[in-house]
Amino acid sequence: MMAVEQSLRSLLTEGAQAGTFGPGSKLPTERALVEQLSAPRSAIRRALEVLERDGLVIRHVGRGTFLTEAVLQPVEGAPANTSPAEIMQVRLLLEPQVATLAARVATQADLDRITECLDAGGSSEDFDGFESWDARLHRAIAQAVHNGLLMNMFDVLNTARALPVWGTLKRRTSTPELRRCYHGEHTAIVDALRDRDSAGSGEAMRIHLENVSDNLLGRH
Template sequence: MSVEQSLRSLLAEGAQDGSFGPGSKLPTERALVERLAAPRSAIRRALEILERDGVVVRHVGRGTFLTEAAVEAARAAPADTSPAEIMQVRLVLEPPVAALAARVATQADLERISQCLERGGDSDEFEAFERWDGKLHRAIAEAAHNGLLMNMFDVMNTARQLPVWGSLKRRTSSTERRRCYHAEHTTIVDALRDRDPDGAQAAMRRHLENVADNLLGRH
C-alpha cells in the first residue's frame, strides 16, 4: 500500500470511529512519519495529494485539518465494504454519469478530463497511474454538474481508499493491463468530446466490466 493510501485509510478509520471529526487537526508530519513508517518526503507528497483532492486543508503555522466533506464521505462508506460491492455501485453510477457529462460538460471540463487522460497515459508506475485514473473518473463525474451525484460519487470513491481495495488493485495490476485501461479511457473521452451520451455510457460500462473481471477473477 502506498503512503497516500495508508494515510487515507488512517483518516477514514478515524472518521468512522469518531477519533477524527470535521476540522480535526491531523498529527504532525513527524508523528505521521513514525506512525506510517514512511519518509517525511513521502508524507509531504501524500498530504499534497489529499489537499488537492479536498480531503484536508493546510494552514501555514497552524497545521493540517480534515475537511467536513471527507468526514461525511468516510462515515457513509462502511469499513467492511468489499471490492465486489464497490464495483457493483460503480457499474450502477458511473455509466449514466458519463452519459450526462457528454451532454453538459463545458470546454474547460473536457480540457481537464483530457489532461487527466494524458497524464495517466504517461504514467508507467502503478501509483502514478492509479492517481490519474482516480482523477480522470472524478473529473468526468464533476463534468456532469450535479451536486447530489458528486456526493454519491465521493462516498463511493472513499470506499476505494479502503486497504482491501488498494491491495487488490496492486496485485492485479500490470503494464499491459494499465495500457488496456488507458485505451478504454481514451474511448470514453473520445465519446465525451463527440458529445455522444450513448457512446460514453457504453464505453464506461465496458471499461468497468473489464476492471471488475480483472479484479474479481470473473473470466
C-alpha cells in the same frame, strides 16, 4: 447560471478537500474565475451571491471573497467492510449513467480537465501514478455533470476505493500491459465525451468497468 454555480461549488469543494483552499482562504478574482470557468462575469457574480447566501463564502468590499468553514463539511465515508465486489457493483450502476449525462452537459473547461487527466495517466509508468490519475479521471467525469448531490455520492464511493482491501487487490492484479489496456479504454470514453456522444460514452464506460471487474474479481 446553474451550471456556473455548480462549477464554482465543485471548484471550491475540491480545493478544500485537496488542501488548496481552507476557511478564510481568498478566492481568485472574478476575472480569474471568468477565465477558469469559461463563464460570463455576470454569471460568476450571481453564482457568488448564491454561495454567499448559502454561507459558503463571505465577501468584503475592497478586499475580496473568502471561504467559510461550511465548505469543509465532511462526507460520510463508506463502511470499512465494503468489499471490492460491492464497489464494482455500485460503480457499474452509477458511472455509465454519469458518463452518459456528462457528454451532454460538460463545458469545454470540463472536457479539457478530463483530457489532462487522461494524458497524465497515459504518461504514468508506475502503478501509483497511473492509479492516482485513474481516480482523478473518473472524478473529473463526475464533476462535469455539475451536480452537488452526485458528487457527494461519488466521494463516498471514492472512500471505498481508498480502503486497503481495494488497493491490495488492484496492486496484485496490475501489470504494465493491463494499464495500457485501461488507458485505451479511458481514451475511448474521453473520445466519446468530446464527441458529445451520450450513448457511446455510457457504453464505453460500461465496457471499461466490466473489464476492470473481470480482472479484479475473475468473473465473466
